Amino acid sequence: MSNKIINFSPGPSKLPEDVLLQVQRELLDYHGTGISVMEMSHRSPEFMKIVTDAQQNIRHLLNIPSDYTILFMAGGGTGQFAAVPLNLMSSTGKAVYLNTGTWSSKAAKEASKYGQVIEIKPDFKSLSNDIKWDLDEDVSYFYYCANETVHGIELPFIPDTYGIPLVADILYVMALVFQWISEQGGVKVMEQRSAAKSQIVYEVIDNSNGFYSCPVPTSVRSRVNIPFRILDGNEDLEKQFVDEAKRRNMIQLKGHRSVGGIRASLYNAVTVDEVSSLAAFMNDFMKSKSQ
Numbered sequence: 001m002s003n004k005i006i007n008f009s010p011g012p013s014k015l016p017e018d019v020l021l022q023v024q025r026e027l028l029d030y031h032g033t034g035i036s037v038m039e040m041s042h043r044s045p046e047f048m049k050i051v052t053d054a055q056q057n058i059r060h061l062l063n064i065p066s067d068y069t070i071l072f073m074a075g076g077g078t079g080q081f082a083a084v085p086l087n088l089m090s091s092t093g094k095a096v097y098l099n100t101g102t103w104s105s106k107a108a109k110e111a112s113k114y115g116q117v118i119e120i121k122p123d124f125k126s127l128s129n130d131i132k133w134d135l136d137e138d139v140s141y142f143y144y145c146a147n148e149t150v151h152g153i154e155l156p157f158i159p160d161t162y163g164i165p166l167v168a169d170i171l172y173v174m175a176l177v178f179q180w181i182s183e184q185g186g187v188k189v190m191e192q193r194s195a196a197k198s199q200i201v202y203e204v205i206d207n208s209n210g211f212y213s214c215p216v217p218t219s220v221r222s223r224v225n226i227p228f229r230i231l232d233g234n235e236d237l238e239k240q241f242v243d244e245a246k247r248r249n250m251i252q253l254k255g256h257r258s259v260g261g262i263r264a265s266l267y268n269a270v271t272v273d274e275v276s277s278l279a280a281f282m283n284d285f286m287k288s289k290s291q
Helices: 017-026 045-062 077-088 102-111 172-184 187-206 235-247 272-289
Strands: 094-098 116-120 142-144 166-168 225-230 262-265
Touching: 017 172, 045 172, 077 102, 094 102, 102 116, 102 142, 172 187, 187 225, 187 272, 225 235, 235 262, 235 272
Parallel strands: 094 116, 094 142, 142 166
Antiparallel strands: 225 262
16 A cells, blocks of 8 residues: 555544455445445345344454353443443342543443442552452443543453453454454464564653653553653653654554554554554654663
């Protein structure tokens, strides 16, 4: 593709180029139907096959047992903050929320409109899979956000809730992305790439002698959303960094408005080579400002 841009957006995030090209090819005439997928009836056999393929691919990727149903729902994440308690809070009206950042905090606030919310604010330095949660038997569900995109906090394990239902905040194009992940080697390969990509950026940060800093404890650093500051929050330099990166065709690096700074989001479609380009720019920028 011409004028190649490296998109580090936290969302909507970068899509695999192969998927974009397939969408482009099929946009005007989907599989010989003579109509666009955007015009297709949601009850047509062609559209139902898109949904079925998406379900089969995600079931295969995540090893979802056949006795579990996969439900695709309309609306964004914020809408689900209300949908979860409205559907899952029992007559006891009690739920536990693990508050690790912006999104789990917003979810807990919304859920409190519908019942009693017990918030757990963990000490990240001692957070591990061995922790024993003090959960009442009448708790309807346990809610957590696996990856807090604003603060760059990722839980490296799935909480053991001792049988209490666990809620984790974790369609055509979706089906194609699932297919692409399978063709790339599945979840295991994506996990390995994610670890490799994040390590490239964290190494630059940790070896910068304080020029760059990440506010997140090492044990819960996200492999996908990496927030960092320059000289402990020099906003002038951070603006220069974002502007210069854009001139080098690297976009969407500005941090979330609630925390500021810089954030690089390394979703699956972002390649190792693109992350290496970011790391090279980070080193060049640091050298130019340290002279």
